[in-house]
Amino acid sequence: MSKILTSRSQDYSQWYNDIVMKADLADHSAVRGCMVIKPSGYAVWEMMQQALDKMFKDTGHVNAYFPLLIPKSFLSKEAKHVAGFAQECAVVTHHRLKTVGDTPETRQVVVDETSKLEEELIIRPTSETIIWNTYRDWIKSHRDLPLLINQWANVVRWEMRTRLFLRTAEFLWQEGHTAHATKAEAIEETEKMLGVYSDFAEQFMAIPVIRGIKTESERFAGAEETYCIEALMQDGKALQAGTSHFLGQNFAKAFEVKFANSENKLEYVWATSWGVSTRLMGALIMSHSDDNGLVLPPKLAPTQVVIVPIFKTDEERAAIGEAAEKIMLELRAKNITVKFDKRDKERPGYKFAEHELRGIPVRLGIGPKDLANGSVEMARRDTLTKEVVPMDGLADRIATMLEDIQSSLYKRALERREAMSHYVNTWEEFEAALDKGGFIFAHWDGTAATEAKIKERTKATIRCIPLNNKQEEGKCILTGAPSKERVVFARAY
């Protein structure tokens, strides 16, 4: 059994960091709490971006870009919003530096105090305010609605504690910001985008998620309702993988965004916002990887197949090269991405290990024996198994295998989650389940006070109230007060 499944939290963190480093995905930067996403990591992020972007476009959205810097007064216009983000904002106070000191030894660069800004600028922790300030000018009539815009951007949140991908001071994300004429339409949009996120998580990332809504205390600052998808990592901790917010008219009122309806009466617009971030990279790593390194689902693997040649002589090398070229043509004809690892310096064994570390789903080995037999050695990353198969019909076989890896990863993750889902009815059962890790479905009396007490005692939070939740009579595990449905508890990242 993989040691990660049995390990303590500290070992799991070490394991996670090792994979990020050894698979060459990212590194710590010289800037506090920030990371450098390396080409290997960025390539995976790009795969995610492309898939998500297509899904956004397919649901009628367009991309735009808004400023990085937000005047402090904008941020403070929505009271709950600023209260939620005030603790973690990077603030720009000056716009100029100057050099002081006459000699090279004493010379230094300091802030020019004469360049102090009259109003400080906040580096966006999220863009609702700057966007709604802009939407005021864009929305005049019901004919301007709905306004369905997405932005790919970076944001900065000055977190106390950072973890590569999961919580960095700066991170990359997309944020959708939509405006609608009616409440119903905005809620529909919020739910639709949650659906896009859960489809993406399950179909592309091969990660099963629970769709639900947040309790009031976990709600986005400034939202009326926060919908989320929650995933379970291999160590039994939950990870919020995406959120979609119904913002009501909060931002429309804060920024005076009104439209003339068909009867020429002014109304405030209804809003949504939704986002996923590079945190999904963390989710991907923690969901599928094993002790040999990263495991990528084929749909997100920048390279799906790698061919490793095994040869002694130049003649063999040339013959294998020809065979590889032929295979690559066939695979590319089926839109399968393939690389031929013809590096001379590294030996095959080294390459095998390296490609496993980086998570390439399928590896082909071609050597003299294969040339003689018309065969190829085909290895799959998820199960670490390999078999010798005929060269004939290889492309079809690989296409099938890629599909199988994609669905197997999902199935494996789903089975693991089910095995780590506990239904409890008493406090004792709840505590026992917490020791095992995973999602805990339990009754809760619906009060923030109880939620807070449970969090204080156990560090477990309510991850969400599942959508379409089964209604059943029960008693709160803490207070014994009546409850009509189970909510999902877990310790979370």
Next chain:
RNA sequence: CGGGGUGUAGCGCAGUUGGUAGCGCACUUGGUUUGGGACCAAGGGGUCGUCAGUUCGAGCCUGGCCACCCCGACCA
């Protein structure tokens, strides 16, 4: 921000009592190798995180600062 730990070559580390820096991997060159992380030989690479202090002399001692890791607190 509190507690604990770390910072020495690209990476991982050693460095004794304070005496002017070393090992493994990686890198360069040559040769032998190549079906699961090769071997031999010869090389190159360091303001020891940073700033100050103590000292004839600091990688080592003292203090400040910075960054990172782990546990908390915080955190759509």
